[in-house]
Amino acid sequence: MTFIKTTEQSSKYEHLEKMSVTELLTNINNEDKTVPLAVEKALPQIETLVNQIVAKMKLGGRLFYIGAGTSGRLGVVDASECPPTFGVPFDLVVGIIAGGDKAIRKAVENAEDNATQAWIDLQEFNINENDVVIGIAASGTTPYVIGGLETCNKNNIITGSISCNAGSPLSQTAQFPIDVVVGPEFVTGSSRMKAGTAQKLVLNMISTATMIRLGKVKGNKMVDMQLSNSKLVDRGTKMIMGEIPVTYEEANQLLKEHGSVRKAVDFFNSQL
Structure with a gap:
């Protein structure tokens, strides 16, 4: 050709x-x-x-x-x-x-x-x-x-x-x-x-x-995203609220403690 x-x-x-x-x-x-x-x-x-x-x-x-x-x-x-x-x-x-x-x-x-x-x-x-x-x-x-x-x-x-x-x-x-x-x-x-x-x-x-x-997305969410600014922290907090029964403040605290949506949700579920 x-x-x-x-x-x-x-x-x-x-x-x-x-x-x-x-x-x-x-x-x-x-x-x-x-x-x-x-x-x-x-x-x-x-x-x-x-x-x-x-x-x-x-x-x-x-x-x-x-x-x-x-x-x-x-x-x-x-x-x-x-x-x-x-x-x-x-x-x-x-x-x-x-x-x-x-x-x-x-x-x-x-x-x-x-x-x-x-x-x-x-x-x-x-x-x-x-x-x-x-x-x-x-x-x-x-x-x-x-x-x-x-x-x-x-x-x-x-x-x-x-x-x-x-x-x-x-x-x-x-x-x-x-x-x-x-x-x-x-x-x-x-x-x-x-x-x-x-x-x-x-x-x-x-x-x-x-x-x-490779498992870097759960459902349709970026559960492993880096929390590099306030917008992403807010997004991550709301993603956690969509996965587990917690308030915004509780979700935000979990996110800050564990560093990612995936780890925060996994920790919460492990405590049940």
Whole structure:
């Protein structure tokens, strides 16, 4: 199959500079509506990869995201949300961006073109066969990401990918590729738009489904979330009240004493 970068094809909209704000917003929104449908087509691929991640994590493995630019930033965001949301160690899900953490805020010149650096970056975390590495690249051609997965494959490390072009070099490199084909962007080539949205949706699915399968959610509640601000303490207190017959004050005290909704509820039930 011939590889075509649909993410780089010309927008189906012309003369954007002549559009009113209403027209701009309406057309962007219309394009955004197509993204979940593209993700839906990739659900079987996503499911296969999630099952691989869960199996490896049950053996003590970790999940790594590698990417450059917007793709790298999205990986870092998803990884950084896992500890506060699910109460897991900060190094269970790790986001690595080409050019290092400074590239989160400011582009690092030529960082994505270095095909050997990703493996060097991964080695800092003592990457091993129990881990899973997902390469993220809208184009599916980023050397940093492809090179990283190639070396992982040679070292018996499971690899996945998230790309927005069908049949990309990245998808052909990954053992478990995910292709979410969103088509041309509203602004030609601006893959931070639909492609970025698609990647974010897939990352949400991967991390959330994995954590639920690992027992980090009870019912539909984040019972292991970190209590890092007043809003979360209040949420946790009310979650406890929904599980056991206590007042707000009693639930709040239990939460403060035990540090999580799960531990507070378990303690209360153990006293019955």
